[in-house]
Amino acid sequence: MEKSSAQDADPQPIPKEQISDTPQATTLDEKKLKQFFIGSIDQGTTSTRFIIFDGVGQPVAQHQIEFTQMYPQSGWHEHDPREILTSVEQCIEKATQSFTDQGHQISDIKAVGITNQRETTVVWDTNTGEPLHNAIAWPDTRTKGLVRELKSKDGADALHDICGLPLSTYPSSVKLIWLLKNVDGVRKAYDEGRLTFGTVDTWLLYNLNGGKERDVLVTDATNASRTMFMNLHTVQYDDKLLEFFQLDRSKLRLPEIVPSSSPESFGSLTYGPLKGIRIAGCLGDQSAALVGQQGFSPGSAKNTYGTGCFLLYNVGEKPVISTHGLLATIAYHFGGNRKPVYALEGSIAVAGSGVKFLMNNLGFITHSHKISDLAASVKDNGGCVFVTAFSGLFAPYWIDDAKGTIFGITQHTERGHIARATLEATCFQTKAILDAMELDSGHKLAELAVDGGMSNSNLCMQTQANIIGIPVDRPAMRETTSLGAAIAAGFAVDIWKEFDELKEINQKDRMIFEPNISKDESTKMFKKWGRAVEMCRGWLDADETNGDF
CATH class of the missing domain: 3.30.420.40 (ATPase, nucleotide binding domain)
Structure with missing residues (x-):
């Protein structure tokens, strides 16, 4: 089995204060x-x-x-x-x-x-x-x-x-x-x-x-x-x-x-x-x-990696109705004389639940947090792409008749390859959502704030930065x-x-994951993901109610 280097196995993010243009000033009492x-x-x-x-x-x-x-x-x-x-x-x-x-x-x-x-x-x-x-x-x-x-x-x-x-x-x-x-x-x-x-x-x-x-x-x-x-x-x-x-x-x-x-x-x-x-x-x-x-300014965004994965982009006090497969939603409404603030949202049905699937259904790991160790046991996905469409595909695809599908399995395939492909599935869908948000809003995100269980994985967050080509900011x-x-x-x-x-709440000790692969390499990976998405369509016949024969 080919092992990755220590750097690949546990990528080390950079403390945000080391790369910030302005010194952090605490104004909180x-x-x-x-x-x-x-x-x-x-x-x-x-x-x-x-x-x-x-x-x-x-x-x-x-x-x-x-x-x-x-x-x-x-x-x-x-x-x-x-x-x-x-x-x-x-x-x-x-x-x-x-x-x-x-x-x-x-x-x-x-x-x-x-x-x-x-x-x-x-x-x-x-x-x-x-x-x-x-x-x-x-x-x-x-x-x-x-x-x-x-x-x-x-x-x-x-x-x-x-x-x-x-x-x-x-x-x-x-x-x-x-x-x-x-x-x-x-x-x-x-x-x-x-x-x-x-x-x-x-x-x-x-x-x-x-x-x-x-x-x-x-x-x-x-x-x-x-x-x-x-x-x-x-x-x-x-x-x-x-x-x-x-x-x-x-x-x-x-x-x-x-x-x-x-x-x-x-x-x-x-x-x-x-x-x-x-x-x-x-x-x-x-x-x-x-x-x-603290996503209170138009143009700020966060991605939460929970059971599913959800990316919200603040668009201000007027709703933006998406023409590229995203949802328009209320971001928050703090009452008083304040107007509601709206967001564009990309919803991914399967994120942490994909890790749970490997643990509970396939027995790949004994605890969710061990997914990174398993994924780091190989240097890449070995050609595997896992479209985790357990509930169809949500934004920006909205393919109800998709089913979970693994492409590229060979005799070379190990559990580590499938583990990597599981993490990458969420990262690829996040990339598709960010592309749609750029088309809907006319603005490219400068960095992505992240949270949720899967964000604890350095490997997953480094992969995310590589695929989207912008820094990932983790509190x-x-x-x-x-x-x-x-x-x-x-x-x-x-x-x-x-x-x-x-503005100062939860800002201490944030970490930044910078992309560390070329744009060409990232584009090639995402293109293969797109092919897999197209190939996973049509698993539900018109006369099926629950997706079973």
Whole structure:
């Protein structure tokens, strides 16, 4: 087996301060801000965590719990809404215990923020508050056939300009329609006018506020923009969108859309160790990561390598409707006299879940973090290209009938080659998204801020810099999604009052990965990826519902 050199095996990034043109000046009143604390509920696709941050954005206590992933059929992906809520409650209890064990007082926690997996759809009985079905998770592809039907309807072509999203298996709308068509209990509740719909943020806010008794039913603008029910321009539900999906608002209870940062709209916790503390911020997870990376200026961007991979590019106070396969979305809305800020987004369905696939399904590694060691056991991908289209391909391709496909396997192929190809798949899709963003915005990104689990891999981040041809900027504290929710909550309760105050948060000890291969070599790699994408099309026949024969 051919080994890579130590440099190839563990590329070493450069501390950002060594290459910065301007010296870093700290303007934060760190002594004062370290006296304030904010809790952050981070409810993700595979795990839940609760982190308590101080006023300079450093975690002081945290707890994380993985919860059950359900795959009842090929392409189906569900969660138990009750288990999600229980995981949040347990994380709050454990992290708060750690916080007080350090000598802090619960009264020092000024607010709590929430960030959540987006698009995942929850339905419950308005009269009882009980779920009517498992939550359908965002990567679920059972709606492929339904999406094809919807695309052929009159008015389908007009939806994108209203809501910024293409018809695909991704948004909440098609998941809700599937439930209405296929689950008798959900349809009955709708017909009787007692069906409540929400994304995970709404479900958590409803329950943490005491459920039916206080009946807090809200969602923030970032989460609402992922449903296909919200007009991106008015930031309100749109009758044309609801009519297209044949939804009667008198039979369906929709959450009120509110700003992402608000001292009153999200209520407060009604039980547990943080009883009485305000919930003051709420952001969909990718918007939260942009806020956590201080992406407050038009032209700034971040890429989060989680279960999936999501690149958000701040376009300012007017939405840009993509003509190159990207999504238009709300980046954040901090309320008051501020206008909503919009983003272009590229969504990749499989990133960290590709690593989990190698670990859980194929037994290549025993722990996710060992993927880099395995990938570094070979000098390159050995000619392998892995199109990780487990849920079709998302942005900018939107190929629903693709399936995961490995090209270029020979007798020379080792596990290390496939590991490299798995990491590279996310990097190639990021390159395709950046190219589309440049076409939509007219601007080329100067550098890419990164976070999320896969960003811990030096090899993956060096590969990313090589493929996109610009520096990759990684923070020392990678919990930027949780931090973003904390920032939204802290803003609402005046821990910070202006965006300028946040510019120094999480800026210490950042690392830069500079490209270290030629442009010609990078172009050649990306061209081969493009060929593989074209060859992975068409694995789902028109008469297949779940992708199985």
